Amino acid sequence: DQQVKQNSPSLSVQEGRISILNCDYTNSMFDYFLWYKKYPAEGPTFLISISSIKDKNEDGRFTVFLNKSAKHLSLHIVPSQPGDSAVYFCAAYAAGNKLTFGGGTRVLVKP
Amino acid sequence: NAGVTQTPKFQVLKTGQSMTLQCAQDMNHNSMYWYRQDPGMGLRLIYYSASEGTTDKGEVPNGYNVSRLNKREFSLRLESAAPSQTSVYFCASSVNRQYEQYFGPGTRLTVT
Numbered sequence: 223d224q225q226v227k228q229n230s231p232s233l234s235v236q237e238g239r240i241s242i243l244n245c246d247y248t249n250s251m252f253d254y255f256l257w258y259k260k261y262p263a264e265g266p267t268f269l270i271s272i273s274s275i276k277d278k279n280e281d282g283r284f285t286v287f288l289n290k291s292a293k294h295l296s297l298h299i300v301p302s303q304p305g306d307s308a309v310y311f312c313a314a315y316a317a318g319n320k321l322t323f324g325g326g327t328r329v330l331v332k333p
Numbered sequence: 334n335a336g337v338t339q340t341p342k343f344q345v346l347k348t349g350q351s352m353t354l355q356c357a358q359d360m361n362h363n364s365m366y367w368y369r370q371d372p373g374m375g376l377r378l379i380y381y382s383a384s385e386g387t388t389d390k391g392e393v394p395n396g397y398n399v400s401r402l403n404k405r406e407f408s409l410r411l412e413s414a415a416p417s418q419t420s421v422y423f424c425a426s427s428v429n430r431q432y433e434q435y436f437g438p439g440t441r442l443t444v445t
Binding site: 226228231256258263264265266267268271311320321323324325326 | 373374377378391392423425434435436437438439
């Protein structure tokens with residue numbers, strides 16, 4: 223039973239446009255959410271996070287939105303750049319528990 | 334600072350063989366983790382060590398053992414490799430919380 227789901231395995235977007243990645247979760251005890259970015263043959267790198275007491279967190283071109291009532295979060299990348307082409311993992315944490323990852327979304331930004 | 338390093342980068346094993354994956358971090362982190370990544374499954378936690386001298390099972394520990402050799406090093410051992418253990422293995426570390434984890438480059442393991 224996957225507690226964190228990324229229902230879109232892939233996403234293709236034109237350079238300069240917005241990329242929107244979605245993530246749904248089922249465990250209401252999750253109180254901290256993270257996005258990781260992964261290039262081929264490299265380990266994941268931390269991108270941005272959000273606490274459950276907030277509904278938005280912004281860092282440069284990256285914004286994460288959290289809708290607790292819908293158990294849904296999204297990552298917006300504006301504007302998208304070719305270097306953003308990677309696999310993005312959503313992850314969630316409940317205090318005293320382990321970090322749970324989604325299956326990943328592969329993003330391709332076309333020049 | 335090298336961050337998190339893993340050896341080897343690639344390994345091919347025959348069914349029944351054993352091997353140890355090595356991981357080291359130079360960030361003075363207390364917590365270390367071993368994950369496996371399979372297509373469409375995200376990263377699944379195999380074992381973790383919250384602090385030096387402690388280890389705990391994660392989501393998929395069967396077929397694996399770990400050793401927290403010291404604060405820097407955390408190894409993963411496959412005693413009798415099986416084809417189901419073909420995967421990419423990532424080691425990670427964090428200061429104390431399980432929030433921002435820093436990952437190594439991974440070990441691609443194939444068991445034939």
